[in-house]
Amino acid sequence: xxxxxxxxSYVRTRGFVLCCAQARWDERGKLQKALPVMLAxxxxxxxxxxxxxLAALHEVVLYRSELREAxxxxxxxxxxxxxxxxxxxxxKKDMDELLKLIDW
Numbered sequence: 001x002x003x004x005x006x007x008x009s010y011v012r013t014r015g016f017v018l019c020c021a022q023a024r025w026d027e028r029g030k031l032q033k034a035l036p037v038m039l040a041x042x043x044x045x046x047x048x049x050x051x052x053x054l055a056a057l058h059e060v061v062l063y064r065s066e067l068r069e070a071x072x073x074x075x076x077x078x079x080x081x082x083x084x085x086x087x088x089x090x091x092k093k094d095m096d097e098l099l100k101l102i103d104w
Contacts, residue, residue, distance in 0.1 A: 002015075003015025003016075003018070004016060004019070004034070004037050004038060004041065005037070009044065009046045009048075009049050012041060012044070012049060013041075013048075013049050013052045013053065016038055016041050016052070016053050016056055017052065017053075017056045019031060019034055019038055020038075020056035020057060020059045020060050021056070021059060023059050023060045023062070023063040023064050024059070024063045026063075026064065031060065031064060031067070032064075032066070032067060035067060035070060035071075038053075039070070039071070039074040041053050042054070042074055042075070042078055043077075043078065043079070045082070047083045047084070047087040047088075047090075047091060050078075050083075050091055050094075051087075051090060051091055051094050054091070054094040054095060054097075054098055055094065057071055057098055058097075058098065058101060061098065061101050061102050062101070068102045071098070071102065072099065072102050075095050075098065075099060078091075078095065080092060
């Protein structure tokens with residue numbers, strides 16, 4: 001959990017990706033407990049952090065169907081207007097891909 005709160009965006013992203021990679025084997029529900037802190041990174045000021053987190057969430061959606069609605073609800077609260085015009089369409093595309101996977 002400390003990785004998710006790190007000052008460095010690289011460390012935050014690494015912590016997020018590591019948590020998501022464990023979704024397949026998380027039988028004790030640790031991911032569900034960490035999810036609120038993790039989903040806060042979807043609102044990070046750095047767009048690359050957001051994009052990498054959205055990509056990592058694919059693993060969670062595939063293996064932890066009980067978390068899909070929470071992820072979907074968080075995606076609906078994302079404000080893309082704070083990102084540059086060059087990045088917001090890319091983030092929107094990543095969000096749409098994740099939503100397709102959730103609704104599949």
